[in-house]
Amino acid sequence: MKQAPFISGPTGGNNTTSAVGGGMSSSTTPTSRQASPTGAVSNSPWKLQQSYSGDSFFQGWDFFIGDDPTNGIVNYVDETTARSTGLLEVNDQGNAIMRVETTPKVDNLRNSVRITTKFQFNGGLVIMDAVHMPTGCGSWPAFWTNANGLDWPEGGEIDIVEGVHDYTNNQATIHTEVGCTLPSTDQGVLAISGSVIGLSNCAAAETGNQGCGIRASSNKSFGASFNNNGGGTYAMKWDTSGIAIYFFPRGSEPADITAGKPEPDSWGTAMARWPAASCDPFKFFKVHRAIFDTTLCGDWAAGVWSSAGIPGQEQSCAQKTGFTTCEEFVRESGSTLKEAYWEVKDVKIYQLQS
DSSP, X not given: OOOOOOOOSOOOBSOOXXXXXXXXXXXXXXXXOOOOSSSOOOOOSEEEEEEEEGGGTTTTEEEOOEEOTTOBSEEEOOHHHHHHTTSEEEOTTSOEEEOOOOOSOOSSOEXXXXXXXXXEESSEEEEEEEEEOOOSTTEEEEEEEEESSSOTTTTOEEEEEEOOTTOOSOEXXXXXXXXXXXXXXXXXXXXXXXXXXXXXXXXXXXXXXXXXXXXXXXXXXXHHHHHHTTOEEEEEEEETTEEEXXXXXXTOOOHHHHTTOOOGGGSOSBXXXXXXXXXXXXXXXXXXXXXXXXXXXHHHHHHTTTOOOBTTBSSOHHHHHOOSSHXXXXXXXXXXXXXXXXXXXXXXXXXXXX
């Protein structure tokens, strides 16, 4: 189940096997070396396991069907319905498109898309390159990983990309069982570029499902600002050192990622990090699959409809739209949701070679 992170104001595939990928056999340590978009690329210890791109992008994904578990006013539809109604396609550039319904007015729910990889992994490196992500009042998009076949939050959840409305700074969050914490809320101690928001306790049961979130410092990491910059690349590394998330705005992607030989040790400071010392990555996280979804309103977006002061949300959506509630706006304003779509170049999942 997708859960809302901290919200209290300012602060298809080339291989469709469903086998579980192996766990990590070695650790990596943060370094001060900086990523470079150019230069020589050496051998990488990470081996490609799954690649989703081009005309076959949507092969190897399950389509979640039905109402949104986070109470959004969307109805997630199957692949056939999504394609026939224009919510799903691969465009002329070979990029995968996932939209929400933009019918001018609806009485209840709008159709949307939520997909989950059949491939499962215990540890790994998930790299996602997107050109455009959903944005605008009422929207709540996410790219995340979650435990398969376990009762949430058993097995953990890792939110790689997430935000609502007109936010411009991404929020990465983990949700776990009791016992996982951040060792500090200090950027320097964590060796991150983002800022810890909310709590250092990641346990869903002890934080009202909030988990522990880290907000990116880059105002090009989410929403319209991300899109206007041509998008970018997100990478989530899960190994014996812990969980880390990196973001590279378009044009700054390391050469090793472009070459398909990723070397995270050379990427410099992570956007977000949850170290193994206070959150065992193979105790609190297990058997994950990657997920894209776009919901509308729901627990988070509806909960901050009248809030302002978040990066990109200097004025609340209630003020911007003139609607008292998120649900009323979304049901009455389909044409405003034309920017609420994903355009993804590819998703690649790597694992460490033994």
